[in-house]
Amino acid sequence: MACGGAPEKTLEKINVAYGAVVDKISIERFGIFRPFFSDAEDIETLAGEFRRELVDAFTKKISKLWSEADIERNLEILELLRRNKHENDLTAKWRPTGKSAFEQIRPLIVNKLNWSLKFYQYQLAFQQVRTEELIVAIEGKRQRYQAMVAERVHKLQQMDNEQEEYEQDRFMLRALNSELRKRVEQK
Numbered sequence: 001m002a003c004g005g006a007p008e009k010t011l012e013k014i015n016v017a018y019g020a021v022v023d024k025i026s027i028e029r030f031g032i033f034r035p036f037f038s039d040a041e042d043i044e045t046l047a048g049e050f051r052r053e054l055v056d057a058f059t060k061k062i063s064k065l066w067s068e069a070d071i072e073r074n075l076e077i078l079e080l081l082r083r084n085k086h087e088n089d090l091t092a093k094w095r096p097t098g099k100s101a102f103e104q105i106r107p108l109i110v111n112k113l114n115w116s117l118k119f120y121q122y123q124l125a126f127q128q129v130r131t132e133e134l135i136v137a138i139e140g141k142r143q144r145y146q147a148m149v150a151e152r153v154h155k156l157q158q159m160d161n162e163q164e165e166y167e168q169d170r171f172m173l174r175a176l177n178s179e180l181r182k183r184v185e186q187k
Helices: 007-023 027-036 040-068 071-084 101-186
Strands: none
Touching (some): 007 040, 007 101, 040 071, 040 101
């Protein structure tokens, strides 16, 4: 087929391209969740599930767009045009151009299909850029979260240290009070 294969295969290629984008999401990006899981296998399961759900969402959106825009029909028209381009119609024609009606509207159909293809390519590029932006945003939020967790741990340690100092000071104050009472009683 002129467009790269059967319409189903074209849709499959688009879905594979989205899958390739999603597969670039590495397990290291899920490292922030390591403290919450008992072993690395759980993290791998989480990453796999995230990737699978993201690909499913992409696939559903593309399939919906595919059916709503009737891309399969447009690709079939292009295939028909490709197959029939060398056939000559030897019958007499009642047109000043000497072309059949189909031949006269062919440039319009091709132009429409080209614009549709450009639109879908733009949408794909937009989705890829948006996915990358979201990955960067998520990474930034993860870093802020890690900083907050580290600060929280630091504050808790600081509170524990101050609590220990308080207990030591309290013990020393009791000892001093006890000693002071003994001296007052001795006098």
